[in-house]
Amino acid sequence: MPAFRYTAYDETGKVRKGTVDAPSSVRAGELLAAQGLTAVDIAEGVQRKAGRRRGFGLSYHALFCRGLSSYLKRGVPLAEALKFLGRHSSDRRVADACLHLHEGVLGGKRLSAVLEETGLFREDLLRIVESGERTSALPGVLEQAAALYAMQEGQRRKIRSALTYPLAMTVIGFAVVLFLLTYVVPRLADLFADMGQALPLPTRILLGTAAFLREWWPALVLALMGFFFLARKRKWSVSLPFFRRIRENIALSLVMSHLKTLLSAGIPLVQALGMASSMDSRPERWMEAARLVKEGFRFDRALERLGTFPEEAVYILRIGELGGDLPGAIGQVAEMNWEEARDGMEKAATLAEPLLVLFLGLAVGFVVIAVLLPIFDLSSLAG
Numbered sequence: 001m002p003a004f005r006y007t008a009y010d011e012t013g014k015v016r017k018g019t020v021d022a023p024s025s026v027r028a029g030e031l032l033a034a035q036g037l038t039a040v041d042i043a044e045g046v047q048r049k050a051g052r053r054r055g056f057g058l059s060y061h062a063l064f065c066r067g068l069s070s071y072l073k074r075g076v077p078l079a080e081a082l083k084f085l086g087r088h089s090s091d092r093r094v095a096d097a098c099l100h101l102h103e104g105v106l107g108g109k110r111l112s113a114v115l116e117e118t119g120l121f122r123e124d125l126l127r128i129v130e131s132g133e134r135t136s137a138l139p140g141v142l143e144q145a146a147a148l149y150a151m152q153e154g155q156r157r158k159i160r161s162a163l164t165y166p167l168a169m170t171v172i173g174f175a176v177v178l179f180l181l182t183y184v185v186p187r188l189a190d191l192f193a194d195m196g197q198a199l200p201l202p203t204r205i206l207l208g209t210a211a212f213l214r215e216w217w218p219a220l221v222l223a224l225m226g227f228f229f230l231a232r233k234r235k236w237s238v239s240l241p242f243f244r245r246i247r248e249n250i251a252l253s254l255v256m257s258h259l260k261t262l263l264s265a266g267i268p269l270v271q272a273l274g275m276a277s278s279m280d281s282r283p284e285r286w287m288e289a290a291r292l293v294k295e296g297f298r299f300d301r302a303l304e305r306l307g308t309f310p311e312e313a314v315y316i317l318r319i320g321e322l323g324g325d326l327p328g329a330i331g332q333v334a335e336m337n338w339e340e341a342r343d344g345m346e347k348a349a350t351l352a353e354p355l356l357v358l359f360l361g362l363a364v365g366f367v368v369i370a371v372l373l374p375i376f377d378l379s380s381l382a383g
Contacts, residue, residue: 004019004020004028004042005017005018005019005042006018006019006020006028006032006037006039006042007039008032008037008038008039010036010037010038011036016037020032028042031092031096055119055120055121055122056094056097056120056121057153058149058150058152058153058156059149059153060094061121061122061125061145061146061149062146062147062149062150062153063146064085064121065125065142065143065145065146065149066142066143066146066150067085067088068081068082068085068142069138069139069140069142069143069146071084071085072138072139072142073139078105078111078138079102079105079106080102082098082099082101082102082105083098083099083102085098086098086099086101086102093120097118097120100114100117100118101114101115101118104117110130110133111129111133111138112126112127112129112130112133115129123275123278124258124262124275124276125145127262127265127267127271127275128141128142128144128145128261128262128265128267129141129142131262131265131266131267132265132266134266135266137265137266141264141265141266144261144264144265145261145265147261148257148258148260148261151257152254152257155250155253155254155338158342158345159250159345162345162346162348162349163345163349165349165352165353166348166349166352166353166356169352169353169356169357169360170356172360173356173359173360173363176360176363176364177360177363177364177367178213180364180367181206181209181210181213181367182210182213182214182217184367184371185206185207185210185367185371186210186214199373199374200370200373200374202366202369202370202373203370203371203373203374205370206366206367206370206371243348245344246341246344246345246348247281249337249338249340249341249344250337250338250341251279251280251281251282252309252310252313252333252334252337253334253335253337253338253341254279254280254334255276255277255279255280255286256330256331256333256334256337257331257334257338258275258276258279259272259273259276259330260327260328260330260331260334262275262276263326263327263330264327269290269293269299269326270290270293270294273286273287273289273290273293274286274287274290277290282308285306285308288306289302289303289306292305292306298318298321299317299321299326300314300315300317300318300321303317310337312336313333313336313337316329316332316333316336317329317330317333320332
């Protein structure tokens with residue numbers, strides 16, 4: 001979307017200069033007027049690269065597809081439907097995007113092409129819309145896409161919800177222990193030094209740990225930041241078998257649900273596999289499956305040949321493919337894997353709660369014992 005440079009006066013008569021994103025200079029003037037500015041000069045600036053823009057999230061993708069499908073099913077022309085969507089949105093960025101889509105379609109462009117121009121919509125939606133335009137089934141494929149995005153957003157929320165409590169407990173636990181080591185223990189160190197007697201082993205460990213943190217905390221902070229940066233860059237993840245199984249189920253559920261929507265929209269299996277592979281942390285296996293399908297293998301045979309997919313999933317796909325309902329079988333696999341992943345996350349969250357409480361209790365208990373032991377020794381000597 002172009003960026004327009006403007007010169008305008010505000011309500012107090014002060015000159016304002018800046019830029020505004022708008023599909024046209026006319027729309028730029030309307031946006032400035034809505035802000036109480038009177039434009040005196042509007043000139044198109046540098047075209048911003050769509051790849052640098054933050055795209056819409058899954059929730060808006062679902063809302064956009066559902067709303068547009070509803071208008072089209074009621075017989076509203078595409079251009080007018082896009083215009084109505086823009087008017088009913090309270091988000092300025094959304095309204096601008098819908099207006100750009102309206103003007104592009106009104107000018108004779110295909111919806112998929114105008115969606116791509118904005119740089120705000122997912123690649124898979126572009127291909128789904130393109131397929132719907134070719135088959136004259138745009139309302140139906142938009143409704144399927146809305147269901148897909150709503151399901152993915154729901155899955156993300158459930159995953160975040162399952163991880164919230166364990167992460168919060170971990171942060172609180174480390175914060176409590178760090179506070180004791182860096183604030184409480186140093187204040188008691190001088191007291192222990194004046195006692196003039198050998199300290200118990202837990203107390204010596206505690207004082208040594210506190211002294212190490214006071215001296216080396218900048219290096220530790222830098223090391224942790226470097227570790228997290230490297231882990232994020234190389235996409236490291238927990239390799240425990242339990243969590244690996246959960247991740248695998250989530251990846252299969254996302255890819256299969258995506259694949260079902262793409263196939264239902266009329267996109268060929270080979271192309272759909274390439275598009276859906278981005279939902280997996282190991283996209284190369286799906287690209288290899290696409291290559292095998294292109295060479296003449298059935299989909300279930302291709303997955304079986306790779307040997308990295310569950311046997312029950314391959315069996316369900318074989319039945320669906322032989323019965324002529326591959327999208328339905330793929331949907332069953334997606335649902336089966338998501339249910340298994342959800343059960344696994346619930347079990348992990350249930351087990352994590354008492355383990356984290358136990359860890360926090362042991363850490364705080366060790367600090368308390370290490371502080372009290374010298375005091376008890378001093379009291380026994382005084383008695």
